[in-house]
Amino acid sequence: MDHPSQGIVPPQPPVIEPGYTFATVTDKISSIVLTRPVSNGWLIGFGIAFLIVMILLYAVGYLFVRGVGIWGVNIPIGWGFAIVNFVWWIGIGHAGTLISAILLLLRQAWRNSINRFAEAMTIFAVACAGMFPLLHLGRPWLFYWLFPYPNTMQYWPQFRSPLVWDVFAVSTYATTSLLFWFVGLIPDLATLRDRAESRVAQIVYGILAMGWRGSARHWSRYETAYLLLAGLATPLVLSVHTVVSFDFAIGIVPGWHTTIFPPYFVAGAIYSGFAMVLILAIPIRKFYGLEDFITERHLENSAKVMLATGLIVAYGYAIEAFMGWYSGNRYDSFLLWNRLHGPYHAWYWALLSANIFFPQILWIRKLRTNPLALFLISGVILTGMWLERFIIVVVSLHRDFLNSSWGMYYPTRWDWATFIGTLGFFTACMFLFLRLLPGISIFEMRTLLPEAEVKSP
Amino acid sequence: MQIFHRSTNTISRATLFGAVFLISFVLWACIEIQRSPYVTYAKVVRPQPVPFSHQHHVAGLGIDCRYCHTSVEASSFAGIPPTKTCMNCHSQIWTGAWLLEPVRESFRSGKSLVWTRVNDLPDFVYFDHSIHINKGVGCNTCHGPVDRMPLMYNYASLQMEWCLDCHRDPAKNLRPRDQVFNMRYEPPSTLKPLTLDGKQYTDQLSLGVDLVKKYNLRTVADITSCSTCHR
Amino acid sequence: MKENGKSSSQGACSGKKNKLMFETARQRLAETTGPEYWRSLEELAGSAQFREMIRGEFPQGASEWLDSVSRRGFLRLMGASLAMAGMTACTKQPLEPIVPYVRQPEDVVPGRPLFYATAFSLGGYASPVLVESHLYRPTKIEGNDKHPASLGGTDVFAQASILGLYDPDRSQTHLYLNQVRTWGNFVEAIRGPLHSQKAVEGSGIRILTRTVSSPSLADQLARMLELYPQAKWHVYEPINRDNVYAGAQLAFGQPVDTQYRLENADVIVSLDADFLYGGFPGITRYARDFAKRRDPDGGEMSRLYALESTPSSTGAKADHRVPMRASEIEGFARALAAALGFNPGAGTLPHEPEVRLVGAIARDLEAHRSRTVVIPGDHQSPVVHALAHAINQALGNVGNTVIYTDPVNARPVNQTASLRELVADMRAGKVDMLLILGGNPAYDAPADLGFADALKNTSVPFRLHLGLYQDETAELCQWHVSETHFLEAWGDARAYDGTVTIQQPLIAPLYDSKSAYELMALLAGQSEASGYEIVRGYWQKQHSGADFDQFWAKALHDGWVEGTTFPARQVAARPAGLPAPEDSGQGIEINFRRDPSVYDGCFANNGWLQELPRPLTKMTWDNPVLIAPKMAERLGLASEDMIALELNGNTRVAPVWIQAGHPDNAVTVFLGYGRRRAGRVGTASGFDFYPLRASGSPWFSTGLKIQKTGERYLLATTQGYQTMETPNGDTRPLVRSRSLEEYHKEPDFAQEGKPPASLTLYPGYQAQYEKEPYEWGMAIDLNACVGCNNCILACQSENNIPVVGKEQCNKGRHMHWLRVDVYYQGDRDHPQAYFQPVPCMQCENAPCELVCPVGATVHSTEGLNDMVYNRCVGTRYCSNNCPYKVRRFNFLLFQDWETPQYKMMRNPDVTVRSRGVMEKCTYCVQRISHHRIDAEREKRRIGDLELQTACQQSCPAGAITFGNINDPNSQVSRLKAKSRNYGLLEDLNTRPRTTYLAEIRNPNSELES
DSSP, X not given: OOOTTTTSOTTSOOSSOSSXXXXXXXXXXXXXXXXXXXXXXXXXXXXXXXXXXXXXXXXXXXXXXXXXXXSSOOSSOOOOHHHHHHHHHHHHHHHHXXXXXXXXXXXOGGXXXXXXXXXXXXHHHHHHHHHHHHHXXXXXXXXXXXXXXXXXXXXXXXXXXXXXXXXXXXXXXXXXXXXXXXXXXXXXHHHHHHHOOSHHHHHHHHHHHTTOOXXXXXXXXXHHHHHHHHHHHHHHHHHHHHHHHHHHHTSOSTTTOOTTHHHHHHHHHHXXXXXXXXXXXXXXXXXXXXXXXXXXXXXXXXXXXXXXXXXXXXXXXXXHHHHHHHSOOHHHHHHHHHXXXXXXXXXXXXXXXXXXXXXXXXXSHHHHTOHHHHHHHHHHHHHHHHHHHXXXXXXXXXXXXXXXXXXXXXXXXXXXXXXXXXXXXXXXXXHHHHHHXXXXXXXXXXXXXXXXXXXXX | OOOSOTHHHHHHHHHHHHHHHHHHHHHHHHHHHHHSHHHHOTTOBOOOSSOOOHIIIIIITOOOHHHHSGGGGTSSSOOXXXXXXXXXXXXXXXXXXXXXXXXXXXXXXXXXXXXXXXSOOOTXXXXXXXXXXXXXXOHHHHHOOGGGOSSOBOOSOOOHHHHHHHHTOGGGGBOOGGGTTOTTOOOOOSSSOEEETTEEESSHHHHHHHHHHHTTOOOHHHHTSGGGTOO | OXXXXXXXXXXXXXXXXXXXXXXXXXXXXXXXXXXXXXXXXXXXXXOHHHHHHHHSSSOTTHHHHHTTHHHHHHHHHHHHHHHHHTTSSOOOOOOOEEOOOSSOOTTOOTXXXXXXXXXXXXXXXXXXXXXXXXXXXXXXXXXXTTSTTTTTOOOHHHHHHXXXXXXXXXXXXXXXXXXXXXXXXXXXXXXXXXXXXXXXXXXXXXXXXXXXXXXXXXXXXXXXXXXXXTOEEEEOXXXXXHHHHHHHHHHHSSOOEEEXXXXXXXXXXXXXXXXXXXXXXXXXXXXHHHHHTTXXXXXXXXEEEEEESSOOHHHXXXXXXXXXXXXXXXXXXXXXXXHTTOOOSOOXXXXXXXXXXXXXXXXXXXXXXXXXXXXXXXXXXXXXXXXXXXXHHHTTOBTTTEEEEOOSSSSOOOHHHHHHHHHHXXXXXXXXXXXXXXXXXXXXXXXXXXXXXXXXXXXXSEEEEEESSOOHHHHHSSEEEEBOOTTTSOEEEEOTTSOEEEEOOSSOOSXXXXXXXXXXXXXXXXXXXXXXXXXXXXXXXXXXXXXXXXXXXXXXXXXXXXXXXXXXXXXXXXXXXXXXXXXXXXXXXXXXXXXXXXXXXXXXXXXXXXXXXXXXXOEESOXXXXXXXXXXXHHTOOTTEEEEEEETTEEEEEEEEEOTTOOTTEEEEEESOOBSSSOTTTBTOSOOOGGGOOSSSSSEEEEEEEEEEEEEOOOEESOSOOBSBOTTSOBOOSSXXXXXXXXXXXXXXXXXXXXXXXXXXSSOTTGGGTXXXXXXXXXXXTTTOOXXXXXXXXXXXXXXXXXXXXXXXXXXXXXXXXXXXXXXXXXXXXXXXXXXXXXXXXXXXXXXXXXXXXXXXXXXXXXXXXXXXXXXXXXXXXXXXXXXXXXXXXXXXXXXXXXXXXXXXXXXXXXOOOTTOEEOOOSSHHHXXXXXXXXXXXXXXXXXXXXXXXXXXXXXXXXXXXXXXXXXXXXXXXXXXXXXXXXXXXXXXXXXXXXXXXXXXXXXXXXXX
């Protein structure tokens, strides 16, 4: 297939450094999984992550025993960290799907070297996100009442409620992403199967490869399936976070009830998603010496995407503020005041600087291509996006309509434990993934090689 | 070099295919178990201190329901007869029967008989006998052929779907008030028509529809409001 | 009765949520024998960690109410797995027993409650009440609507008393030196000493009671004194009316009780009297009469001037509220009397602004001669009372708005003097037998009398304490006899108007307890006499006639005894002048007041009262020192700062709370906290100020020294933000209020911001209900509401609402379905205060319903916003989306599922909610269903006001009206038709079914300028 790196103005760095052949690419990537010994760095990193997962388990166990009262939630602030984290994680997931699906359809070949772990990121992020709606229930053991199934009460879920839409949106999203990721893996699993030394590995990879022989028929079927899935996944990138944003937009709470939410949430999602991609990509390419595959070009492209989406988010804030003033609605204008001067104003200013002011330095090309700088900026943006959700959920709720019912939200150690726990869970999954599966799509990388072009008709 | 036997192809296909059926079977099983007597106790006889036979007392001796269940017309709770009620007769007849010893013992010692609840609704459900009786719902509509129960069991599943089945269409179960306590009541049919207020009915539906008006039942929307049963 | 009590509670098992095996309950209680039980309690109370918990983040109460949650939590988990196994709501139910009577009493129909009339007494004054009884288990207290002293209303203390009956910490056994004893042992033990007293005519016997208004008990005591001529009967109660009677002495040379007829009063001047809050004799009647005259649409609206030494709900309702140090009130009263033209001896003239005030009030009083009333506070000096009497007489109020009667108190002696005498005798070794019948003097006696010390160190050979709790006093007596709760015992008592109510028991004593009547009978030699025989016997003597049985039956049925109401008395004022005023000194003044919730400490172990937000501070579980904003600034104090208060040598450390409208240069402390042996709820919560209280100046004294300690203390209020003005300078029209003049100019000022009915494309909201026979709605008259908090407790009692503890309150997780918001307006030193009761608004267009994913909150056909607990999964989305924040969530397992007594207390008609479930006001849907079914059976409609919600039924002011708004003639429809009627946050188009009648004040135009 033809690919866009030709005919693009020279100064752009290539998506893969010259001098590689099919064989070398395959070697380089598969060796990470098959031949390289487990490095101490990996062991330590995974060990720490694993410990944090244990903390998560403890926090969740205690939660089930005592009830959501162990968190800082109260009346009026009925939703706290749980929903903040949920939205944050779901958002992060989006970049993966965007890269693998939308960029595929747009024939952005450069995505080939990052889509694999971006998809993995999506799946793990969605897994983290998926926990929270369950955990935050008062009676989590009755979660299944949100599904429409024939029951002895002859009572359906209430389809007008955005939370029910969430159930469908998120579960669809999780399933599709998983399928997409797995299908994408099959050819590489086969490669691993064939190159694996140990019997066990051969069998495991063999089973997963589902008898892939790389015959022409396989390939053509594969291409079709992959395209179809990409087609399926594409609308989800937009729909899922739109639905999530409805959780708020449907409510009448000042700060929630606004029509700008869907686009602004999607933009925010991709914003944070790409930040997370960079946070992962930069160390990976460093430690596994993949600078040749994940080149400055990738970093720069991601940075550009962040810059763009960041500006959309900024626009969102601007409109919110403008409407607060322009609508003349006493509750909206107070909301604006409260964000700027209220008890949580420090958080709001932090959010503004982290999401709007600070990232503007990405206009500087030098920084866009400097891994360290990008790593730091991404970190800041991720924090900022988390703060955004905190502001939306908590600050909107803590002072709504009735002055008598105003309150404050103080997260407890259990809130933190659960949040950090999911971070640990996510990291642990990433570590395992890098160890057991090709972090970069081998066969798709091959298509980036000059050799590949010969085949193109 | 081939690591898998060629049969693997078939096996893997079979697994994928089978999984679908397995999962749907499990779900189906869960739902069925929920409706089974194992959970609902429907038609399951429960242990009682005295093997009291409704069949004997109702069909055999023709004692009216209200002789024992005194508050059924006045209160939400139909009432379980005090030992005194049993002794009204059994101080005269079967005075020596060993089966009745617990009853006599209770009467002597003043310690209550401890029966096992048969028709037991969850605590968050508030059922009122008096209003059902008053609107023409027969005893055996819910409690079944009590007069043919040598040992008492609950006739219906008592699950919400069962309640709703009637609350969504009361007409199909209503009967004239004077028939409420009639255990042998049969809905009108072409063979046994029923005359009420000078009008002859040959089928339950037309009768029910008229009774709904006659006893001015609240609308279906009313009696399916949550707070009708849950407070 | 005992038989009933027993068998009934067996029958109770047929009820819904009360499957309590009474016998097993009894056993479990019996098993915890006195000493062991005590030890465990003391561990709780005494241990260091426990005290830390109180200071730290897990305050007392929280620990109590969250105890053993984790264990129950595990059970929940198992429940969870079960539920998951079977994919539906109802998991397999366990087999449950059902236990009929052996012989069923005739009057009881299982499933239908019965109501009995009886009386709850506080400070000697009876509140006539009706008690709802389910199979002989009292579950709810209502006012006796036929009784002139109640008219259906109750106060918070009466409402909460039912929890006292079932308090597991109540004294359950008789004790001798902390060893369990039977009543028989006691009878044996007391025989000897009594016998030896016979010889000396009982010169060694001292009986100490609280204020006694019970005719039969007074009679018993009198006969006791005949039997032992040398014996002495002492009376002491920390919240006493000594000054009232002293004032009457000054004015008339004899003690009298004063009643007020507020329905006749055009102008009311309160000299530091909080006559609209529970505890003031006659409050339920006064609140009703006061409210009657506050209707701007009917008749002349009365005007209330309130001079206050500490902000109170009375002041909040006043048209002119003047903060004034308690010691300056006397000067003001003298000035007022002078302005009205008679010289009460030279008065210390009040400050400049008050001179103007005195003039204005005097003119206003003159203008309404004989239709005015001056009400002095119980704690004000005798002189103030005398002046009030003088002024009332001079204005010709006596007979119209003021009525004098014999004192309800059977022994109107000076109680402080009485106690002082007793202590003197004890120290002098004259006392051989000290019988303390009720009360807790070891804790609440004035510090300088050193009663506790005398009890501990003087050798009174025989010390007996009869009480509901094994408290501080019981600790110092060899003998403790556990006392019956008023719902367990026969007795009688007088209401504020003298009417006697026979106090009939609702249930056989839960434990082996005795009443004061039975104890007195024993002392008088008739050891076997039951309370029933005693009381009935006494009234037989009073009403000896063939028709006694009818007389008795009627008395029990109606709740009062015919012809016992005191007649008005003609008393002539003595010409003798008043003592010359002495200068109170300019030091910082400290006010001692009964706590709005725990009274003098006797309700310290009552969780409902502990958690009841105080009317103005909204404080729960504590009694901080109230201080004026100005003063706080001067002393550099912030709320929650700890300060050391030093008064003539004694020092107490307590936190500060800045209270807008508190007079400057004075602080208020509330008595009744800091108990050492109250029980699991009350022990060591709050701070004890009795040690600062001197017998000479029990109510206020100057010369207080305040020292900031630098520590902080966590206080839990349920309303953090108390003004309608938002920090960005906007003022939200939550409580809408105008002056009477403005209201006449602009009658529909309250309609501002009301959305037009045509705002929706859907069929009109009313349209869909027109076919319905009923459409429920509520109107709350903010003018009538006096912020007495009674509705909150009525609701808590009716709807099985749990107590959550200080920690949870502080987090904003209190569970009250109905709250009373208070808002301040104007400057912090002279603010206007407004009360606003907020139940669920039952919106037509309810935001909560739309967002619930499982449809656990839905609209009923009669317009109720149903809350289905058993369907709720606890997403809390509904609460987030509720603009009124009236929804309450069980964040943890708040409900106590284990204590057997509480199981007996619960209302069987209301689901007991568990962990993880949302709950809220239901308009008492259980009562609606109950009445609807009855009405349908009788083929009629529910009559107007036949069906009342719990909050409405016992509201003393009649501020809450609930009913069918489909019926244009129903009272609620008529109220909603008024121009004052408005919906809270109506501009959100939620279409609330609960609406408010805007508040109208009636200020004196002369003072407005």
